[in-house]
Amino acid sequence: MAIHLFTDFGINDFYVGQVKCALLRHAPAAPVIDLLHQAPLYNPLASAHLLFALSEHLAAASVVFAVVDPGVGGSRDAVVVYADGKYFVGPDNGLLSIVAARARETQIYRIRWRPEALSSSFHGRDLFAPVAGWLATNTLPSGALEPLSKLAIEFENTDLGQIIYIDHYGNAIAGIRAQSVAREVGYSCRGVEMVYARTFSDAENGRAFWYENSLGLVELALNRASAAETYGFAIGDAVELSKLG
Amino acid sequence: MAIHLFTDFGINDFYVGQVKCALLRHAPAAPVIDLLHQAPLYNPLASAHLLFALSEHLAAASVVFAVVDPGVGGSRDAVVVYADGKYFVGPDNGLLSIVAARARETQIYRIRWRPEALSSSFHGRDLFAPVAGWLATNTLPSGALEPLSKLAIEFENTDLGQIIYIDHYGNAIAGIRAQSVAREVGYSCRGVEMVYARTFSDAENGRAFWYENSLGLVELALNRASAAETYGFAIGDAVELSKLG
Amino acid sequence: MAIHLFTDFGINDFYVGQVKCALLRHAPAAPVIDLLHQAPLYNPLASAHLLFALSEHLAAASVVFAVVDPGVGGSRDAVVVYADGKYFVGPDNGLLSIVAARARETQIYRIRWRPEALSSSFHGRDLFAPVAGWLATNTLPSGALEPLSKLAIEFENTDLGQIIYIDHYGNAIAGIRAQSVAREVGYSCRGVEMVYARTFSDAENGRAFWYENSLGLVELALNRASAAETYGFAIGDAVELSKLG
Numbered sequence: 001m002a003i004h005l006f007t008d009f010g011i012n013d014f015y016v017g018q019v020k021c022a023l024l025r026h027a028p029a030a031p032v033i034d035l036l037h038q039a040p041l042y043n044p045l046a047s048a049h050l051l052f053a054l055s056e057h058l059a060a061a062s063v064v065f066a067v068v069d070p071g072v073g074g075s076r077d078a079v080v081v082y083a084d085g086k087y088f089v090g091p092d093n094g095l096l097s098i099v100a101a102r103a104r105e106t107q108i109y110r111i112r113w114r115p116e117a118l119s120s121s122f123h124g125r126d127l128f129a130p131v132a133g134w135l136a137t138n139t140l141p142s143g144a145l146e147p148l149s150k151l152a153i154e155f156e157n158t159d160l161g162q163i164i165y166i167d168h169y170g171n172a173i174a175g176i177r178a179q180s181v182a183r184e185v186g187y188s189c190r191g192v193e194m195v196y197a198r199t200f201s202d203a204e205n206g207r208a209f210w211y212e213n214s215l216g217l218v219e220l221a222l223n224r225a226s227a228a229e230t231y232g233f234a235i236g237d238a239v240e241l242s243k244l245g
Numbered sequence: 246m247a248i249h250l251f252t253d254f255g256i257n258d259f260y261v262g263q264v265k266c267a268l269l270r271h272a273p274a275a276p277v278i279d280l281l282h283q284a285p286l287y288n289p290l291a292s293a294h295l296l297f298a299l300s301e302h303l304a305a306a307s308v309v310f311a312v313v314d315p316g317v318g319g320s321r322d323a324v325v326v327y328a329d330g331k332y333f334v335g336p337d338n339g340l341l342s343i344v345a346a347r348a349r350e351t352q353i354y355r356i357r358w359r360p361e362a363l364s365s366s367f368h369g370r371d372l373f374a375p376v377a378g379w380l381a382t383n384t385l386p387s388g389a390l391e392p393l394s395k396l397a398i399e400f401e402n403t404d405l406g407q408i409i410y411i412d413h414y415g416n417a418i419a420g421i422r423a424q425s426v427a428r429e430v431g432y433s434c435r436g437v438e439m440v441y442a443r444t445f446s447d448a449e450n451g452r453a454f455w456y457e458n459s460l461g462l463v464e465l466a467l468n469r470a471s472a473a474e475t476y477g478f479a480i481g482d483a484v485e486l487s488k489l490g
Numbered sequence: 491m492a493i494h495l496f497t498d499f500g501i502n503d504f505y506v507g508q509v510k511c512a513l514l515r516h517a518p519a520a521p522v523i524d525l526l527h528q529a530p531l532y533n534p535l536a537s538a539h540l541l542f543a544l545s546e547h548l549a550a551a552s553v554v555f556a557v558v559d560p561g562v563g564g565s566r567d568a569v570v571v572y573a574d575g576k577y578f579v580g581p582d583n584g585l586l587s588i589v590a591a592r593a594r595e596t597q598i599y600r601i602r603w604r605p606e607a608l609s610s611s612f613h614g615r616d617l618f619a620p621v622a623g624w625l626a627t628n629t630l631p632s633g634a635l636e637p638l639s640k641l642a643i644e645f646e647n648t649d650l651g652q653i654i655y656i657d658h659y660g661n662a663i664a665g666i667r668a669q670s671v672a673r674e675v676g677y678s679c680r681g682v683e684m685v686y687a688r689t690f691s692d693a694e695n696g697r698a699f700w701y702e703n704s705l706g707l708v709e710l711a712l713n714r715a716s717a718a719e720t721y722g723f724a725i726g727d728a729v730e731l732s733k734l735g
Contacts, residue, residue, distance in 0.1 A: 002266075002269060012501055012527075013526070017544075021525075021547065024492060024549075031269055034261070034262050035263075037257075054259055057370075058266060059266065059269075070714055071690075072689070072690065073691050074691030119703075121704050168257055169255075169286070199318030200315070200316075200317065200318060202318070214367035214370065247511075249511075276518075279506070279510075280507040280511075299508075303511060304515060412500065412502075413500035414500075444563030444610035444611050446561050458609075458612075459508075469560055
């Protein structure tokens with residue numbers, strides 16, 4: 001099974017590299033894919049909705065190392081969520097709760113195993129990476145996990161009418177699944193009204209629009225320009241149905 | 246065959262990770278190398294010259310996934326260019342035309358194959374990645390490609406007297422092949438005059454110079470400082486022979 | 491043996507990709523891990539201390555490609571340092587001197603081998619990558635290395651009371667090993683006084699603190715905010731014992 005990394009560790013620092021060293025030690029033959037290391041900082045809620053959308057596109061049997069963990073070193077638990085063939089490893093701070101709530105079959109486990117040396121600030125390297133590696137190679141030590149009846153923190157399982165990600169093109173992604181949305185509908189964000197376009201080349205130049213992005217989410221965009229810079233869009237901004245729709 | 250990625254997808258977002266998931270599915274044993282994900286944004290012309298220079302340094306038999314595709318979802322075609330042992334997969338928007346024009350042996354194909362689900366904005370993941378994976382493992386479905394007599398868009402096959410890339414050191418790369426250029430020649434950009442130096446440690450401190458970079462291109466630089474920040478160099482700026490040369 | 495990359499090449503440019511092409515050619519079966527490509531720019535001293543801390547966490551037998559090399563193309567030598575089972579390949583500009591000084595068993599070699607084509611600005615690709623690949627696969631050509639009695643440049647082997655790295659959370663890492671430091675001690679930097687906290691969730695909100703980070707170094711931080719932005723911390727700033735400690 002491949003191991004997919006979803007974190008807010010950033011791509012410039014040495015955190016991802018250290019996680020990969022730990023994975024190489026515990027699962028030398030498992031492919032490792034960097035899904036995203038720029039998940040919304042300190043924001044398990046936005047991250048949980050983005051994680052759900054991304055995990056829809058993974059191979060049926062996969063492991064996802066999912067760590068957005070501002071409470072590391074505190075009292076939150078470490079968990080594994082099994083959801084329809086995929087294993088998610090991460091903190092019990094809500095991050096895995098949307099994936100868990102939307103699966104047909106979900107099982108939840110507390111991670112009981114602890115390494116000999118556990119740093120207070122980097123459970124990704126010391127705790128989650130070994131467990132992810134073992135899950136990918138089916139070599140989990142017995143007793144490492146124990147069943148839990150539910151996650152400690154569960155976010156509301158509805159679409160999230162907020163910007164949850166801004167990409168380097170300046171497109172702003174909302175936590176709203178587009179397939180349930182009529183194309184006649186409009187959206188507004190920070191007072192900007194946006195109508196639907198099928199894709200960039202269909203949009204009027206210089207006019208913001210929304211479209212269904214490649215993750216199946218509502219995305220606010222400008223053709224060949226940065227919507228985020230032009231309108232000041234930021235993660236957490238409300239995205240609402242617009243009267244013009 | 247290794248698969249090399251050349252895109253403007255950025256390294257911070259989840260686009261590259263999704264492409265790699267698709268490659269893992271279609272070519273699990275092929276090595277994948279990130280050549281560049283910060284190709285000039287919305288700029289197939291500058292990207293085409295940079296792609297040529299980079300591809301000179303690849304193994305003789307390779308696959309290059311080359312996607313700078315502002316017209317995605319519109320009417321441009323999807324193509325494969327075979328050039329002297331290397332396969333280039335990408336949009337028919339000029340991006341592959343410099344590589345095609347400078348090869349001794351070139352063959353061009355339209356991609357006829359379409360996936361069951363083709364997003365309107367991410368042909369990299371849905372269309373180009375499967376084709377690149379199949380080419381690397383010699384498993385292309387029959388009928389997936391059909392020969393084309395020529396590319397729809399062909400950029401002029403001469404050196405490009407513009408800045409085509411700025412690296413994180415602040416060095417500015419021009420689309421000019423340095424081997425055909427006399428060392429006595431000077432260049433100017435935004436009014437800054439630059440003479441030749443063999444390398445950084447030969448250059449006068451605080452004085453901009455040009456040298457032949459490791460891709461064989463003319464590069465404008467300052468020793469231990471950012472030429473781009475100091476002089477405001479940007480992609481697209483004209484780079485011209487200077488009277489001081 | 492895995493090959494670990496530690497450079498200031500940046501993650502956005504094409505330098506790392508070209509190094510990986512060279513490694514694939516010379517050591518196709520060796521895993522390659524990006525440890526850090528944002529090492530302190532033009533700063534072998536800070537980089538040397540960071541490299542030491544990171545290399546403590548690598549597998550016992552590894553190869554480290556370590557290149558922070560502002561003098562590339564000049565007169566500095568190219569060397570291999572063997573230190574307690576690990577091979578470090580890089581320039582003889584002090585970068586490898588802290589690792590060498592702190593190992594129980596150290597051997598130093600000059601790299602005599604030269605490629606047919608050696609660019610003046612990218613020895614990482616042309617010289618260091620082949621040597622790292624050969625070391626990882628035990629296929630070094632005979633005569634490629636010759637023993638040296640010592641490195642040409644040796645930094646002082648004491649802790650470095652400076653900021654040596656700032657991560658994307660805005661935490662500032664000092665070149666001070668925390669295990670030899672009493673928890674009662676305080677630190678100051680740019681006039682900001684910081685007391686000890688075990689981890690982020692133990693720290694007072696809005697109050698800067700220091701803690702032992704996951705590399706074993708003293709780190710200056712704010713809970714859920716950027717200490718570097720808040721206080722203007724930068725690489726090279728002095729970190730000193732504080733009277734409040």
